[in-house]
Amino acid sequence: xxxxxxLLSANFWAAAIRIATPLIFGVLGALVCERAGVLNxxxxxxxxxxxxCGWMAVWLxxxxxxxxxxxxxxxALFGLLHGILTVPLGLSQHVSGLGITMxxxxxxxxTYRTALPKVSSPPRIDAxxxxxxxxxxxxxxxxxxxxxxxxxxxxxLAMVLVVGYVLYRTPLGLAIRxxxxxxxxxxxxxxxxxALRIGAIMAGSALMALGGAFLTMSAFDAFFFGMISxxxxxxxxxxxxASWRPGKALLGALLFGAFDAFxxxxxxxxxxxxxxQVFLMIPYLLSIIALVLVARKxxxxxxxxxxxxxxxx
Amino acid sequence: xxxFEPRTNVSSLFALALxxxxxxxxxxxxxxxxAAAGGEVFAAYxxxxxxxxxxxxxxSELLARATPLIFTGLAVSxxFRAKLWNIGAEGQLxxxxxxxxxxxxxxxxxxxYIMIPxxxxxxxxxxxxxxLVPTLLKTRLGADEVVTxxxxxxxxxxxxxxxLEGPMKDPMGMGWPQSExxxxxxxxxxxxxxxxxxxxxxxxxxxxxxxxxxxxRSVWGFEIRATGENVSAAKHAGIPVTSTFIKVxxxxxxxxxxxxxxxxxxxxxxxxxxxxxxFGYTGIVVAMLAGLSPLGVxxxxxxxxxxxxxxxxxxxxxxVSSYIADLIVALSLICxxxxxxxxxxxxxxxxxxxxxxxxxxxx
Numbered sequence: 001x002x003x004x005x006x007l008l009s010a011n012f013w014a015a016a017i018r019i020a021t022p023l024i025f026g027v028l029g030a031l032v033c034e035r036a037g038v039l040n041x042x043x044x045x046x047x048x049x050x051x052x053c054g055w056m057a058v059w060l061x062x063x064x065x066x067x068x069x070x071x072x073x074x075x076a077l078f079g080l081l082h083g084i085l086t087v088p089l090g091l092s093q094h095v096s097g098l099g100i101t102m103x104x105x106x107x108x109x110x111t112y113r114t115a116l117p118k119v120s121s122p123p124r125i126d127a128x129x130x131x132x133x134x135x136x137x138x139x140x141x142x143x144x145x146x147x148x149x150x151x152x153x154x155x156x157l158a159m160v161l162v163v164g165y166v167l168y169r170t171p172l173g174l175a176i177r178x179x180x181x182x183x184x185x186x187x188x189x190x191x192x193x194x195a196l197r198i199g200a201i202m203a204g205s206a207l208m209a210l211g212g213a214f215l216t217m218s219a220f221d222a223f224f225f226g227m228i229s230x231x232x233x234x235x236x237x238x239x240x241x242a243s244w245r246p247g248k249a250l251l252g253a254l255l256f257g258a259f260d261a262f263x264x265x266x267x268x269x270x271x272x273x274x275x276x277q278v279f280l281m282i283p284y285l286l287s288i289i290a291l292v293l294v295a296r297k298x299x300x301x302x303x304x305x306x307x308x309x310x311x312x313x
Numbered sequence: 314x315x316x317f318e319p320r321t322n323v324s325s326l327f328a329l330a331l332x333x334x335x336x337x338x339x340x341x342x343x344x345x346x347x348a349a350a351g352g353e354v355f356a357a358y359x360x361x362x363x364x365x366x367x368x369x370x371x372x373s374e375l376l377a378r379a380t381p382l383i384f385t386g387l388a389v390s391x392x393f394r395a396k397l398w399n400i401g402a403e404g405q406l407x408x409x410x411x412x413x414x415x416x417x418x419x420x421x422x423x424x425x426y427i428m429i430p431x432x433x434x435x436x437x438x439x440x441x442x443x444x445l446v447p448t449l450l451k452t453r454l455g456a457d458e459v460v461t462x463x464x465x466x467x468x469x470x471x472x473x474x475x476x477l478e479g480p481m482k483d484p485m486g487m488g489w490p491q492s493e494x495x496x497x498x499x500x501x502x503x504x505x506x507x508x509x510x511x512x513x514x515x516x517x518x519x520x521x522x523x524x525x526x527x528x529x530r531s532v533w534g535f536e537i538r539a540t541g542e543n544v545s546a547a548k549h550a551g552i553p554v555t556s557t558f559i560k561v562x563x564x565x566x567x568x569x570x571x572x573x574x575x576x577x578x579x580x581x582x583x584x585x586x587x588x589x590x591x592f593g594y595t596g597i598v599v600a601m602l603a604g605l606s607p608l609g610v611x612x613x614x615x616x617x618x619x620x621x622x623x624x625x626x627x628x629x630x631x632x633v634s635s636y637i638a639d640l641i642v643a644l645s646l647i648c649x650x651x652x653x654x655x656x657x658x659x660x661x662x663x664x665x666x667x668x669x670x671x672x673x674x675x676x
Contacts, residue, residue, distance in 0.1 A: 041459065081647075091650050094398055094459060098597060099650060102643035106636055107346075113634035114350045233463045240457070277475035284464045288456075295456035 006265045013145035015264070017153060018219060020257030022047070024156040025211030026235030027242060027249040028163050029204040033079075035167065035244055036200030037180035037303040041097025042082045043208050044232030045104030046075045050209025052108035055216035055223045056115065058125045068152070068213055075209025076202040078104050083198035090307030101232070112223060127221035128152055150218045152210070157250070159207060164246040176200050180301035183308040193308050208232070230284060237287040240298050252290070259286055317658040331652040332602045332609075336616055339644035346640060352633040364626025365619035371626070373508035377580060379611075379618035380510075381406070381589070383517035384572035385596025386603060386610035387524050388440075392565040394528065394605050395541040397451075397558055399444060401462030402569035403593025404469035408443045409436035409570025410577045411473055414481065414492045414584045417499030417577075428499040433516070433574055440570020441563040443469065448562030452555045466593065474586045483583065492577075492584040501579035513575030518611065520568060525607040537561055569593060591639075598646045617642060 006012050026043060033040040040046075054071030058064060078100055085096040116123065128150035131137070136147040167173035179186045179196045187193050211231070216223045238256065242248035260283050267279045344354045365375050385402045392399035412435040417428060447461040477490040485493075501512045528534035536557045539547040548554050572592060577584050599617055603609030624638035654660070 085647070085650065089651070089654060091654070095597075095601060095646070095650050098400065098594075099643060099646040102594065102598070102639070103647060106639035106643050110346055110350075110634050110636040110640050113636055114346075117632070117634070230464065230467045233460060237460045237464065240460075275475045275479060277471040277478075281468050281471045284467045288450075288461050288464050291460055292450055292454055292456045295450075295454045298455070 003266075006262060010141050010143075010145040012261055012265060013258075014148060015261040016254065016257040017146065017149060018257070019260045020253040021149075021153045021156045022211035022214045022219070022231055023235055023238065023253040023256060024160065024250060025207050025214065026232060027238045027253055028156075028159055028246060029075075029207030029211070030235050030239040031242070031244055031246065031249055032163060032167075032176070032204035032207065033201050034239060034301055034304055035180045036176050036197045036204075037183065037301055037306065037308075038083070038086055038197055038201055039093045039097060039236075039305055040079070040082055040100075040201060040204060040208075041094060041236070042078055042100030042104060042205065043097075043235055044228060044230070045101035045108075046078050046205050046208040047212035047215075047228045047232045048108045049074050049078060049104045050212030051216040051227065052112055052212075052223055053209070054213030055125060056112070058217060059123060064126075064128055064217060067217055068155075068210065071209045071213035071217075072206040075212075076206040078209075079202040079205025080198065082205070083201040086307065087194050087197045087201070090309060093305055109225060112225075122222035122224060124221045125217070127216075128218040152214045152218045155210070156214070159210075160246050160250045163207075167246065177301075180303055183303055187310070193310075197308075208235075211235075234283065234287045237291040240300075241290040241294050243294065243299060244301060256283070256286065256290075259283070317654070318661060320657060320659050323656050328604070328656055331655060332604060332613070332649050335648035335652040336602060336645055338648045339641050340620075342644050342648075343637060343641045346637060347633055350633045350637075352627075352631050357627050357631055357633065360627035360630045361620070361623035363623075364630075365623035369505075370508065371622065373505060373510040375615065375618050375622045376510040376514055378622050379614040380514045380517050380579070381572040381576055381592045382595060382599050382614035382617055383514075383521060383611055384568050384575065385592050386599030386614050387517075387520060387607055388565045388568035388572070389596045389600035390603060390605040390607060390610055391524060391528070391537070391568065392561055393541075393600060395537045395557060395561040396544070397448065397561050397565070398459045399447075399462055399562070399565050399569075400459055400597065401444060401447065401465050401593070402565075402572070402596045403589060403591065404462070404466040405440035405443050405566045405569035406573040406576075406589050406593050407469050407473050408439040408573070410573030410584050410588060411476065411481075412436050412439035412570070413499070413574040413577050414495065417495045418493040418583070419496055422496065423498065425498045428496070429501065429578070432499050432578055433571060436570040436574035437567035438570070440568070440573070441566040444562045444566025444569070445559070448559055452558050470586065473584070477584065477586055481584075490586060494583045495578055499578060500582065501575065503579075509580060511575075511579035513579035516571065516575060520571065521607050521611050524564075524568070528607060533557075533560060569596070572596075595642060598642050598649075601646055602649050617645070620645075 030040060030043055050071040053074040054067040057070040058067040082096055082100045085091045086093045130148040130150055133147050137143045167177060175186060175191055175196055179193055183193045212228065215227060238252045239249065242252040263279045263282045267276060347357045348354050364371055366372060385406060388402045389399060413432040416435050417432045447458045447465065450456040450461055451458045477492060481492050483491050483493045503511050536552050539552050540554055540557045544554055576588050581588055595617060599610055599613045602613035620641050621638045625635055627633060628635035
């Protein structure tokens, strides 16, 4: 009976959306990169960079939206590095991505430690607060469940629309999708494969960094070491589950958020009997299951992982 | 304009020099963050070098640090050679350590010459079995092993924490989440008195030699290399690609499992949830620096260990954050990746202005 009660509480749905928010950013970011034909395993490190830069900018006195902007720029910068390594240089996307993750993570940790050498408890900032939207936030049940989120959650939802619109309704989106499927056809149209791919990776990486920034500027109000704990990798699994579509990406992230929120509440119910680690494993196992379920019929962008050199057929 | 021209023959000396140049470049680039953190750059390098090679104790620390990295570096190099992207060495290390502790902390009592092989076998089976799961998910269901191995690392670490807080917790551990200590028969002896370097190092070196011979001289080695070069060509040539992937997965997982065994039986004596500061991930850098060569792994592991041990001591002396070591390691990976370009291509700098001028002159 308690299980039904969980699903019927507005709190649960609010938590599900909160947990889904960084994943929405991350899955969208990975989706944009992969649609252009480049796997970005730098995602885990770019989350860390976004989390650290956004938080630090605000801590140093920037406004909250200034922090968001700086996080996105920092993410795009690491995206540029991944883009240069994998697109014109055509180096292994796997190794480059892992390198970016290690580089971005260690730069962030080093910077944080250098700026704050001896803090026992991480300093806090005034983070984004849940919005109070007239009428909507006051609706019974739906109000607290859906409309008492922070601005960054609404930004994530808006990004789903933006990415969907750009990919499917604009010539640029057509070019990005084509460059991930058949780059030589794009070049035949007189467009630059390099520019499209690098641009897509930078935009995708900026989105990933926003996922990290959400964690330190909205979900929490401080930066912790190890706070990303695999969220980036989960996004890489979810993008396959979402078959590279923005709408399904939103659905996948929300489904994941709901499972995770449910698991946290279940922990309160039966936590005395079952060790907490069992619950903490669930998100990772769920991601593996999600990946395995769709793996057979996954329709990967056809040129994913394939470097392209000018004039190549 | 920069032009890449394919290189036809590469001298082995040139191929050998590239990773060394990459490593040195990474070290040199670290001057920027060191200076930014307010450290005296030349003094910092002095401290790093002295901290790694400056005394017998330092050198022992260096070799103790290199031991697990040789194992995980080998694990990654075997897997990457077949283009099986095993990023799960971290998790395989932990299950290997868990298996060693399960058998070696009092469950079985036997003389040392039985216990040591037994815990090694247990660790290899545990690590190999863990890697078998993503390998089968790849070969049977087409699930990308990069993501599954990465995610399993988190699952395993949580599982280890659960065991250390539950059934495998040491009742004499003052409440700390740690396992019971290994019995003396299941402990790898130290190689020098009062030094931490232990016989796990010798096992690591022997493993490197065995893997070298396997890759160079055996049919398996040939099949692994052929699969990595071109899966469909290997298939056409009649190489059993699926079973090759499974073999590679088992060998790779087993090697990473040995890293865990060697850490608990040789260095720590018991298992905690933080025995590995990312040896599995660092193994990727070691393998790439080594150009995936098993003997190269030994040298690359010593280099990376020197960075960690040296940077630790520099950090203590100068107050520069010890994350500088992770930064140098990450830069090494990126530098060695870029340097691989020079093996495949000659890089020519062509000045477009100059070409225009000559064209004018001709007309």
